[in-house]
Amino acid sequence: MTQIALLGFGVVGGGVAKVLTENQDIIKKRASEEISIKYILDLRDFPDSPFCDRIVHDYDTILSDPDIKIVAEMMGGSHPAYEYTKAALLAGKSVVTSNKECVAKFGQELLSIAAENGVRYMFEASVGGGIPIIRPMINDLSPNNIISIDGILNGTTNYILTKMTQDGSDFSEVLSDAQAKGYAERNPSADVEGLDAARKIVILTALATGIRLDSDAIYCEGITEIDPTAIALAESLDCKIKLIAHFEKIDGKLLSMVSPRLVPSDNPLYAVDDVFNGILVSTDMLGDVMFYGRGAGMLPTAGAVVADIIDIVTHKTVGEGIRALSWKIADGNEADFSSYRCDRAFTVRGDIEDVKKYFGEPSRYFIEDGKISFTVKNMSEAEADAAVRNVSLINKFRML
Amino acid sequence: MTQIALLGFGVVGGGVAKVLTENQDIIKKRASEEISIKYILDLRDFPDSPFCDRIVHDYDTILSDPDIKIVAEMMGGSHPAYEYTKAALLAGKSVVTSNKECVAKFGQELLSIAAENGVRYMFEASVGGGIPIIRPMINDLSPNNIISIDGILNGTTNYILTKMTQDGSDFSEVLSDAQAKGYAERNPSADVEGLDAARKIVILTALATGIRLDSDAIYCEGITEIDPTAIALAESLDCKIKLIAHFEKIDGKLLSMVSPRLVPSDNPLYAVDDVFNGILVSTDMLGDVMFYGRGAGMLPTAGAVVADIIDIVTHKTVGEGIRALSWKIADGNEADFSSYRCDRAFTVRGDIEDVKKYFGEPSRYFIEDGKISFTVKNMSEAEADAAVRNVSLINKFRML
Numbered sequence: 142m143t144q145i146a147l148l149g150f151g152v153v154g155g156g157v158a159k160v161l162t163e164n165q166d167i168i169k170k171r172a173s174e175e176i177s178i179k180y181i182l183d184l185r186d187f188p189d190s191p192f193c194d195r196i197v198h199d200y201d202t203i204l205s206d207p208d209i210k211i212v213a214e215m216m217g218g219s220h221p222a223y224e225y226t227k228a229a230l231l232a233g234k235s236v237v238t239s240n241k242e243c244v245a246k247f248g249q250e251l252l253s254i255a256a257e258n259g260v261r262y263m264f265e266a267s268v269g270g271g272i273p274i275i276r277p278m279i280n281d282l283s284p285n286n287i288i289s290i291d292g293i294l295n296g297t298t299n300y301i302l303t304k305m306t307q308d309g310s311d312f313s314e315v316l317s318d319a320q321a322k323g324y325a326e327r328n329p330s331a332d333v334e335g336l337d338a339a340r341k342i343v344i345l346t347a348l349a350t351g352i353r354l355d356s357d358a359i360y361c362e363g364i365t366e367i368d369p370t371a372i373a374l375a376e377s378l379d380c381k382i383k384l385i386a387h388f389e390k391i392d393g394k395l396l397s398m399v400s401p402r403l404v405p406s407d408n409p410l411y412a413v414d415d416v417f418n419g420i421l422v423s424t425d426m427l428g429d430v431m432f433y434g435r436g437a438g439m440l441p442t443a444g445a446v447v448a449d450i451i452d453i454v455t456h457k458t459v460g461e462g463i464r465a466l467s468w469k470i471a472d473g474n475e476a477d478f479s480s481y482r483c484d485r486a487f488t489v490r491g492d493i494e495d496v497k498k499y500f501g502e503p504s505r506y507f508i509e510d511g512k513i514s515f516t517v518k519n520m521s522e523a524e525a526d527a528a529v530r531n532v533s534l535i536n537k538f539r540m541l
Numbered sequence: 542m543t544q545i546a547l548l549g550f551g552v553v554g555g556g557v558a559k560v561l562t563e564n565q566d567i568i569k570k571r572a573s574e575e576i577s578i579k580y581i582l583d584l585r586d587f588p589d590s591p592f593c594d595r596i597v598h599d600y601d602t603i604l605s606d607p608d609i610k611i612v613a614e615m616m617g618g619s620h621p622a623y624e625y626t627k628a629a630l631l632a633g634k635s636v637v638t639s640n641k642e643c644v645a646k647f648g649q650e651l652l653s654i655a656a657e658n659g660v661r662y663m664f665e666a667s668v669g670g671g672i673p674i675i676r677p678m679i680n681d682l683s684p685n686n687i688i689s690i691d692g693i694l695n696g697t698t699n700y701i702l703t704k705m706t707q708d709g710s711d712f713s714e715v716l717s718d719a720q721a722k723g724y725a726e727r728n729p730s731a732d733v734e735g736l737d738a739a740r741k742i743v744i745l746t747a748l749a750t751g752i753r754l755d756s757d758a759i760y761c762e763g764i765t766e767i768d769p770t771a772i773a774l775a776e777s778l779d780c781k782i783k784l785i786a787h788f789e790k791i792d793g794k795l796l797s798m799v800s801p802r803l804v805p806s807d808n809p810l811y812a813v814d815d816v817f818n819g820i821l822v823s824t825d826m827l828g829d830v831m832f833y834g835r836g837a838g839m840l841p842t843a844g845a846v847v848a849d850i851i852d853i854v855t856h857k858t859v860g861e862g863i864r865a866l867s868w869k870i871a872d873g874n875e876a877d878f879s880s881y882r883c884d885r886a887f888t889v890r891g892d893i894e895d896v897k898k899y900f901g902e903p904s905r906y907f908i909e910d911g912k913i914s915f916t917v918k919n920m921s922e923a924e925a926d927a928a929v930r931n932v933s934l935i936n937k938f939r940m941l
Contacts, residue, residue: 160684160826171683265681271827273673273681280680281665281673283571284560284847409833412812426560426844427671433809433831444826447684456856 143172143454146180146203148225149216150187150196153239153266156443157213158192168447172454179209200225204232211453213446214238223247230254230262237449239266239442245340245356248347249468256465263449268294268341269418271441272434276452278348278422279466285424287349289389291541294341296416296436297325297332298364298384302401303414306372306381312365324416334363335384335399342386345420346397349388353468360398360478367401371536374488374514377507379406383413385541394476403486403540410541479523484540488514490533499531516540543572543854546580546603548625549616550587550596553639553666556843557613558592568847572854576847579609600625604632611853613846614638623647630654630662637849639666639842645740645756648747649868656865663849668694668741669818671841672834676852678748678822679866685824687749689789691941694741696816696836697725697732698764698784702801703814706772706781712765724816734763735784735799742786745820746797749788753868760798760878767801771936774888774914777907779806783813785941794876803886803940810941879923884940888914890933899931916940 147154161168161176169175180197187193203209212229214236216222222243226236231254238244243251244264255262265275269292278287293299297319304315316333319325331337336356343356364384375382380403388397404411409431413419418436423429435441484504489496490512496503506515512535520528529537547554561568561576569575580597587593603609612629614636616622622643626636631654638644643651644664655662665675669692678687693699697719704715716733719725731737736756743756764784775782780803788797804811809831813819818836823829835841884904889896889912896903896913906915912935920928929937 164684164686164826167686168684272830273677276681277673277677280852281676281845281848283851284564284568284844286564286567409812412809424844426564426840426847428835428838428841430672430835431831431833433833435828435830438828440826441828444684444824445681447826448681451683452680 142175142177143210144177144179144208145211145213145450146182146209147178148182148200148212148214148222150181150183150185150192151215152439153215153442153446154181154183154213156439157215157446160440160443160447168451172451174454176450176454179206200228204228209234211235211237211450213450214240214243215446216240217242219243219246223251226251226262227254230258230260233258233260235260235262235453237263237266237446237453239264239446241267241337241340241344245343248344249353249470252466252468256467261453263452264344265449266442266445268344269420269432269434270296270436270438271444272418272420272432272436273448274345274420274432275348276448277432278345282422282424282427282430285426288423288425290342290345290349290387290420290422291410292338292342292345292386292420293383293410293413293418294338294386294420294436295332295335295384296418297329298338299413299418300324300416301333302364302367302382302384305367305369306375309369309372311369312367333365335361338384338386338399342388342397342399345386346388346395347468348466350395351468352395352471352474354395354397354471354475358475360400362400364401370488371538374486374536374538375403377514378403378486378505378516380404380540381411382538383410385410391476391480395471395474396476396478396481398478398481400539403538405541408541479526480521482519482521484516484518485520485525486514486516486536486538486540487529488512488535490535495532499528542575542577543610544577544579544608545611545613545850546582546609547578548582548612548614548622550581550583550585550592551615552839553615553842553846554581554583554613556839557615557846560840560843560847568851572851574854576850576854579606600628604628609634611635611637611850613850614640614643615846616640617642619643619646623651626651626662627654630658630660633658633660635660635662635853637663637666637846637853639664639846641667641737641740641744645743648744649753649870652866652868656867661853663852664744665849666842666845668744669820669832669834670696670836670838671844672818672820672832672836673848674745674820674832675748676848677832678745682822682824682827682830685826688823688825690742690745690749690787690820690822691810692738692742692745692786692820693783693810693813693818694738694786694820694836695732695784696818697729698738699813699818700724700816701733702764702767702782702784705767705769706775709769709772711769712767733765735761738784738786738799742788742797742799746788746795747868748866750795751868752795752871752874754795754797754871754875758875760800762800764801770888771938774886774936774938775803777914778803778886778905778916780804780940781811782938783810785810791876791880795871795874796876796878796881798878798881800939803938805941808941879926880921882919882921884916884918885920885925886914886916886936886938886940887929888912888935890935895932899928
């Protein structure tokens with residue numbers, strides 16, 4: 142039997158208890174032994190929970206108990222999650238987490254402490270909720286160079302954009318509806334401004350390259366400015382607007398960013414709607430691989446946490462076999478954002494001769510009510526910034 | 542350094558040599574050591590290959606060399622692949638394979654021999670080519686009960702159906718074109734009659750349940766009868782025809798089958814076109830998860846073989862930690878196919894009163910040129926078989 146402790150008994154923590162209880166038979170079979178929750182650390186007491194006898198308020202109870210081999214951290218936020226994780230690893234306990242903020246900020250240090258102490262730090266649930274992506278990137282894509290990643294990594298914004306597209310409603314209207322349904326938090330800024338997706342693409346970039354970028358420093362643009370004219374532009378080009386977290390290398394340097402993009406209908410991410418997430422990884426040997434599923438929610442996220450726990454239980458001999466991940470903090474590895482090139486779409490007021498003069502020959506264009514919508518292939522950030530200064534701009538989008 | 546032997550230097554074997562050579566730096570980094578091909582077993586000599594000095598014709602050279610820790614079997618077919626695999630496992634060598642026929646037929650025995658000998662038998666490349674599916678099912682989905690699987694598992698038939706849909710061409714016409722392009726084999730029967738997909742769903746079913754069905758005994762219907770009237774029916778219902786390998790449980794018993802189906806546009810498999818594969822796994826905790834990518838081809842399949850090799854190199858301590866898979870041969874676990882229920886679509890000649898009389902109230906119907914196309918919800922095989930006897934049938938399809 143393996144005894145574990147949960148840090149945090151909120152949505153994800155409660156989900157982990159539920160998965161371990163409801164599926165205990167299959168988990169016991171697959172882990173070849175029972176996995177039992179000995180402690181749950183939370184500030185609250187939960188007198189009505191069947192787990193009330195396991196609630197503790199003092200983290201030292203967990204740290205000092207040698208029976209506890211695995212700690213599942215589901216508190217969220219940087220502090221005290223980081224300090225608690227570090228203390229557990231130093232005490233020789235493996236840690237699994239759903240906390241993308243902690244992984245994106247402190248992953249390199251926590252992975253290194255884990256390796257030094259012969260334990261593991263695992264975070265399948267930190268990106269893509271229930272979608273297997275971290276472990277497949279580590280194991281299944283291991284013979285490949287990762288050429289690029291494009292992910293719909295935030296379910297809240299994907300839900301909002303899907304509803305705006307389907308119903309023609311305004312951003313603020315759909316946001317209120319999403320909050321009422323529990324798909325958006327009361328303070329939705331980390332989601333709608335793209336920071337949540339930025340943390341996740343930083344984690345995926347580190348898995349692809351071994352370099353951990355600063356999620357606060359990468360280019361990050363949210364969806365708060367998307368309006369019905371933008372939705373109409375997307376539709377006229379047979380595209381959908383999606384918040385895309387993107388990674389690629391430019392001359393050997395790393396470019397990771399988050400922004401709304403027009404996704405054409407022949408791209409597999411086009412069909413990823415509502416609260417679903419999709420992650421398209423382009424590799425040199427396996428080609429394009431996409432992972433799709435529920436990017437959030439109690440049971441999907443909890444299921445990913447439990448998969449990590451089972452992985453640790455079934456791979457006991459750390460240090461003798463299992464490859465430890467090693468991430469370095471970026472130090473001059475960041476590509477110059479102004480040189481980033483992609484296809485782009487614009488809507489401007491003006492005439493076609495101005496468009497041709499400042500943007501070059503458009504690959505497609507159409508004129509409606511004195512507005513010109515057009516696309517340009519392979520244009521850099523710097524070129525786009527310079528060109529739009531000469532026109533009366535209504536919308537501009539990167540394309541996928 | 543880990544030394545390996547390749548069995549077969551055809552498309553996949555050549556691809557494995559290419560992946561190991563071209564990506565040797567990244568593979569060495571991720572495996573923490575070099576992986577080197579010591580022998581390649583083939584009947585031919587390949588005097589112009591850079592690997593010509595490693596070609597051997599006698600399998601005993603490989604079997605008797607204690608330096609060889611891993612054998613990659615890429616010969617295809619049951620014999621001598623099965624005998625060679627068994628001999629390698631008994632000699633204490635791990636085996637990785639792309640050979641779905643061998644895994645589907647002899648998987649339970651070969652996994653058991655591997656476990657007894659403290660080595661591994663791995664087959665990521667046997668299903669979905671370059672798509673990570675085997676390892677994610679074993680590891681990432683481990684806390685889940687698998688409720689159902691729906692897979693587009695055969696690239697050849699998906700290419701043919703995509704072209705028939707896009708161009709309105711006949712099956713035989715598109716098949717010739719696919720053969721000319723190398724997407725279909727000269728003898729395409731295993732693909733177009735569904736046997737290839739049947740072997741793959743048998744493997745996925747065994748991963749989900751631990752029970753290995755007989756791929757020759759499951760219901761298997763190919764795409765040779767699909768004609769333009771069927772494509773038209775699909776389009777009129779906002780569906781595409783896909784060859785779907787399906788698994789579910791009926792009253793605790795296993796139902797695995799292969800047949801063409803109408804896939805509605807809101808299903809994520811709808812967008813899986815051309816030679817791509819997609820596998821939608823429905824689970825009780827993670828929800829629906831889909832894996833998408835290149836289901837065949839030299840480099841994708843070879844990449845999956847190399848991922849297995851790296852997995853073995855980085856998890857050396859078999860028996861102490863890694864959970865051995867254990868499959869049993871089905872013995873009364875097969876569900877009664879006639880009780881299988883799903884939504885269905887039909888086109889018949891006749892009048893709507895007959896349709897209502899024999900099929901019940903259709904959920905949708907439309908009449909054109911004296912033909913009635915209609916859908917019925919949740920109808921069993923037995924009910925469908927009985928109903929169609931009373932009408933002049935043009936087309937019938939299961940829906941997803």
